Amino acid sequence: MIKQHQTKWAVTIGLSAFLMAGCANTATNTQKGVGIGAVVGALIGKGTGDNDKSRYAWGAVVGAIAGGAIGQYMDKQEKEFRDELADSGVEVVRDGDNLKLLLPGNITFDTGKANISSGFYPVLDDVALVINKYEKTTLQVVGHTDDVGSDSQNQLLSEYRATAVKGYLTQHNVDSRRVTTLGMGEYQPVASNDSAENRQKNRRVELTIVPLKA
Numbered sequence: 575m576i577k578q579h580q581t582k583w584a585v586t587i588g589l590s591a592f593l594m595a596g597c598a599n600t601a602t603n604t605q606k607g608v609g610i611g612a613v614v615g616a617l618i619g620k621g622t623g624d625n626d627k628s629r630y631a632w633g634a635v636v637g638a639i640a641g642g643a644i645g646q647y648m649d650k651q652e653k654e655f656r657d658e659l660a661d662s663g664v665e666v667v668r669d670g671d672n673l674k675l676l677l678p679g680n681i682t683f684d685t686g687k688a689n690i691s692s693g694f695y696p697v698l699d700d701v702a703l704v705i706n707k708y709e710k711t712t713l714q715v716v717g718h719t720d721d722v723g724s725d726s727q728n729q730l731l732s733e734y735r736a737t738a739v740k741g742y743l744t745q746h747n748v749d750s751r752r753v754t755t756l757g758m759g760e761y762q763p764v765a766s767n768d769s770a771e772n773r774q775k776n777r778r779v780e781l782t783i784v785p786l787k788a
Contacts, residue, residue, distance in 0.1 A: 631751050639710050640788045651708045658700040672784050679777030688734035702746035713753045714782045715739045720773035721760040733757030
């Protein structure tokens with residue numbers, strides 16, 4: 575049952591990535607705000623369930639961004655993330671109108687644990703600082719694991735890690751209505767689990783930042 579559920583997620587996220595990749599070669603980041611933003615946002619919203627409700631709830635509080643301004647808004651936010659997180663170990667990825675922050679598990683959590691390493695607090699402080707400056711966004715925190723251990727253990731660990739990151743951000747003034755969490759367990763690896771190095775890559779948390787669209 576878990577694997578069927580996760581497969582649906584993989585299809586949704588994969589389709590979103592395909593659509594964004596198809597437009598990336600012919601449009602600037604700002605132009606993407608007009609073109610594919612609404613389609614990708616809708617796909618992610620439907621795929622994440624409660625995140626769709628979160629987007630509407632938070633949008634009612636702060637309003638939304640007009641189509642043509644979305645790309646520019648996210649351009650500015652991307653630059654601030656790159657400036658704040660330079661040399662932190664966090665990878666900033668632009669994905670159409672969305673931003674992804676990839677938090678490697680080896681620097682964020684101890685192996686097999688869901689408690690955030692204290693040495694990573696300053697980095698998450700910087701993440702919260704930028705997020706709070708750009709409030710016309712919602713966030714999804716997704717936890718991932720390698721394939722060591724049982725499916726059920728990995729599923730729970732991924733959920734707990736995502737929840738821990740959300741908890742830290744909300745303790746640093748990020749409104750909880752903006753944030754949803756999801757655990758993917760071992761079902762979306764970025765590398766094969768055939769070596770210690772690759773398993774380390776798969777132990778990660780991804781934070782996706784999605785603009786509110788008018």
